[in-house]
Amino acid sequence: MKQWLKGLGMVALFLIGLVLFVWLNYRLMTQVDYPNIDFGYFYAGGRVLIQGGDPYNVPAVEAIYETMGRTRYDPLVKAFPYPLYADFIFAPFALFSLEWATTWWTIFNEVCFGLTFWLLSSTLLLGQKGYARQQGLQFLLVWTLLFFIPSRHFVKALLNGQTSFLTTLLVALFIYAQVQKRYELAGLALLVGLFKPTSFMLLLPLALLWLLPSARRRGWYSFIGGSLVLALPAFLLNFNWINGWLAARTGEGWQIVQRIATVWGTSSALTGMVGMESGFWVLAIIIAGALLFGTWYFSRKLPALQHSPVLSWGIIATLSIYLSLYAFSYESVVLLIPLMGLLELIRHSPHRQKTLGLVGLAVLLLGVPWLLFPLGTPLDEISAGLFPLSMILFSWLVAAQNRNQTDLPPAKTDAMFSAKVVGKASLK
Known part of the structure; x- marks a missing residue:
């Protein structure tokens, strides 16, 4: 019984730590201007891909930028870079x-x-x-x-x-x-x-x-x-x-x-x-x-x-x-x-x-x-x-x-x- 309770306590501590870790990362990234960071290029490419579009189609990517609220544009990165x-790596995150x-x-x-x-x-x-x-x-x-x-x-x-x-x-x-x-x-x-x-x-x-x-x-x-x-x-x-x-x-x-x-x-x-x-x-x-x-x-x-x-x-x-x-x-x-x-x-x-x-x-x-x-x-x-x-x-x-x-x-x-x-x- 004690071993079972000890194991349950360890699992509970692990889950609490995991939730805290995720929450801290969420708080960190929502404090930065996340719609305008570089990850936005990858996110937009992933969104276009899972919608069945072409991630190199500039108008399609720009449409995703608008829904993201992105305001910073790099003239060197017109589409998925x-x-x-x-x-395929970014599509699951999108x-x-x-x-x-x-x-x-x-x-x-x-x-x-x-x-x-x-x-x-x-x-x-x-x-x-x-x-x-x-x-x-x-x-x-x-x-x-x-x-x-x-x-x-x-x-x-x-x-x-x-x-x-x-x-x-x-x-x-x-x-x-x-x-x-x-x-x-x-x-x-x-x-x-x-x-x-x-x-x-x-x-x-x-x-x-x-x-x-x-x-x-x-x-x-x-x-x-x-x-x-x-x-x-x-x-x-x-x-x-x-x-x-x-x-x-x-x-x-x-x-x-x-x-x-x-x-x-x-x-x-x-x-x-x-x-x-x-x-x-x-x-x-x-x-x-x-x-x-x-x-x-x-x-x-x-x-x-x-x-x-x-x-x-x-x-x-x-x-x-x-x-x-x-x-x-x-x-x-x-x-x-x-x-x-x-x-x-x-x-x-x-x-x-x-x-x-x-x-x-x-x-x-x-x-x-x-x-x-x-x-x-x-x-x-x-x-x-x-x-x-x-x-x-x-x-x-x-x-x-x-x-x-x-x-x-x-x-x-x-x-x-x-x-x-x-x-x-x-x-x-």
């Missing part, structure tokens, strides 16, 4: 009223964040048991929450209802699956590259190249199969959807303009130039080339990168966003991946290096972005654009400081950044 199969759809989407993003932390921590602490694992998990949890939750990029992405938490989860799933040698799951996770093609033009081909050897070829089969599962329903619904999607993104939407989270936006903000004819792209190409060469060089020289798939693939994911032609600062949520890789590397560092590393992360993630935010453009834009760049350089620095460290966790995977693997691939 993603490929048609991505709208079954609810706008305020509740926004609430459920926010909760979904928070769950994605929690799952991402679990996947990355499981990967980083693989092979550690007992007290050592508990100590490592506490370190990662405390410092991730302290550094990431208050960061401007986390707050901005969450309150705008963006998709960055979902895409970050899929990248983390790929890393987890490759460490566990579950290559079919790794291939499915790479569908993130089809969800946001422009943001993962670097990550997707490199990851597929990593899956090319025969031992991992199952990842290719699952990627191709998953792509067909996504594409076939989209073509059955609207055979001409690709033309509609491209038409909705033509004009200014495809131009390289001042996008603050990319190498192009950083160069534009630093030089004060906008547009391809202005020549700012020369600086952007120099920075991009230096980053690509530096990542290749350091990946072969630093054992810390070879021992950490989370950090190495986190750098590639960050580079993929930073070199994208079309990305905003909310994409910086993907920096959660190299952040956790850095934290695990810092945890194994000597005391002085550990202190300097934590202070450096505090400055990069919290200090500079929030201090420059009230100053407005162009300083705020420059700080947002330099944020992923500084994280990449900081990762190299910390990895270099751990060059001769002997107590690094052993590599648990034939990671892409292993010099031996790269060498064998080049011989072939």
